Amino acid sequence: MLRMLMAMTAAMSFMAAPAAMAQDGPLRIEITDGVIEPLPYALPTFVAETGDASQMAQDIASVVRSDLNGTGLFREIPASAHIQRFSSFGTSVNYSDWTAINAQALIVGAVSVSGGQAVVKFRLYDVFSGQEMGEGQQLVANPQSWRRLAHKVADTIYSRITGEGGYFDSRVAFVNETGPKDARQKRIAIMDYDGANVNYLTDSSTIVLAPRFSPDGNRVLYTTFETGFPRIKMLNVSNVTSQLLPETPGTMTFAPRFSPDGQSILYSMEQGGNTDLYKMGINGGNPQRLTNSPAIETGPSFSPDGSKIVFESDRSGTQQLYIMGANGGEPTRISFGEGRYSTPVWSPRGDMIAFTKQHAGRFHIGVMRTDGSEERLLTASFLDEGPTWSPNGRVIMFTRETPGAQGGASLWSVDISGRNLKQVNTPGAASDVSWSPLLP
């Protein structure tokens, strides 16, 4: 009786929510500016099917919840409000128990560990239509990779409900920072997108900047001062070996980025005080010059089909964004608003460009269409810079720095709608983030 009353109370309070999520058709979140009310879902702790799997079952359920809640698109209904309990994966769903607490989606899962393998099974239910949504899935991995199992489950659920690709089973490369502003020590690091599993790939013996993932996530390009001068290094993530890219003596090279096929590298080369854009194969070979102007050209980024390059140049007097063909040629300016535009990055969906904007003493992260239209600023602060796209093109991470002698850098993420701005978990100060593709 008591449980029933609690459920009723919970149901009433949930029913008071705006009608935006009232359901006529199949369960679906359309990710648009109009989504304000997160979708309520229930995720009972996964069933442990072997004796030693109970901790992992709890942990996996917890990471799935954290992934979904972190999007701002989902709202978890706490376990204390649940009526039905699942003692086995095969327990049939009593839909009225879930409609009573206004759960629109229900996720049921089970975990077993045997023979050195962890197995997770899950089903997603559309509560109001009383049907399973998609088919149940089973994923197998090494027990050490249980977080990836959780992210894969969450990616599948996110995908089924939003119709978009997921982004949870991904990593970010970034620069770990320690020490005071005038003697900052930097290390290239890599971690899961949610801050777990941090690995340091370089020591802090020299300044390192701006790591950039390869399209397959296996390599990272970054800029290092290890020779005393900025040069580009390519690092193999799995065995942590690295090599300097060939250089022209007496130059500085920086701002590297892979082509979508992973076979070539765009970068800036400075010679005699002038910085232009170049392209070279990942195995070296003759660099191809792409721009030839006395202005600073840097921050190049390929379109996902590899046919175009967006970059920044101060050829007009201030930093602005330009697009040119993959082999250079006459660029077209796309940024025309007030202020300075820099660090353009093409969305993996191809439809937008994220950038840093400076205007009236403030920094912003923004997005615009590839023709420069529909510019939208997503953030504002003392110093925001360096956007990177989630694998599905819905979320942007960037660096935020605070002013003054005690100022420090941290990583933040924001939806391309401008909502859900939040700090990313990192061990200590961090900057220069690059988001990997979705892992295989």
Add this chain to the structure above:
Amino acid sequence: MNIAVKAALLLSVLGLAACNNPDRFGGSDAGLAVNDPGGVFGGGTGLGAGGVDQTGINNPDSPAYFQQTIGDKVHFLVDQSTLSPEARQILGQQAQWLVSHPTYTAIIEGHADEQGTREYNLALGARRANAAEEFLISQGVASNRLRTVSYGKERPIAVCSSSECYNQNRRAVTVIAQGAGA
């Protein structure tokens, strides 16, 4: 002087510099050492700010004199790499000193304040270093004794976030090192 002797001398100089000044930017031991097998640029840790023998300020032949009496820094306006009259005067004196002390080389470091994006500031620092280098060359310093590097906004000398600090950080610094030009 044969090459072996010269190399040995150079090594001893480098050893000394390394003792005085493991890393002029306060990093760890590996520091910002320049990979310079020919020894032309004196190993890059050089005799810069932290490594200068402070007792040499009054000795016009010492790098300390260069650094502190002549002045090793020139400053720039926001987003600019144009040399001010004051900067030209300082660089003119730097050039005279370098011309009359041919056993030294110099690395000119370009720096930017924090009000800019990382990679643009690297390029901007390079522009500033190059402006200073070209002026020194125009005043008679052999180009093979000079090299430039940019630190962008990575190594401010003043850490507040006000225009006073930003003015100090937008700079080109001529760092003297031992070693004849190539």
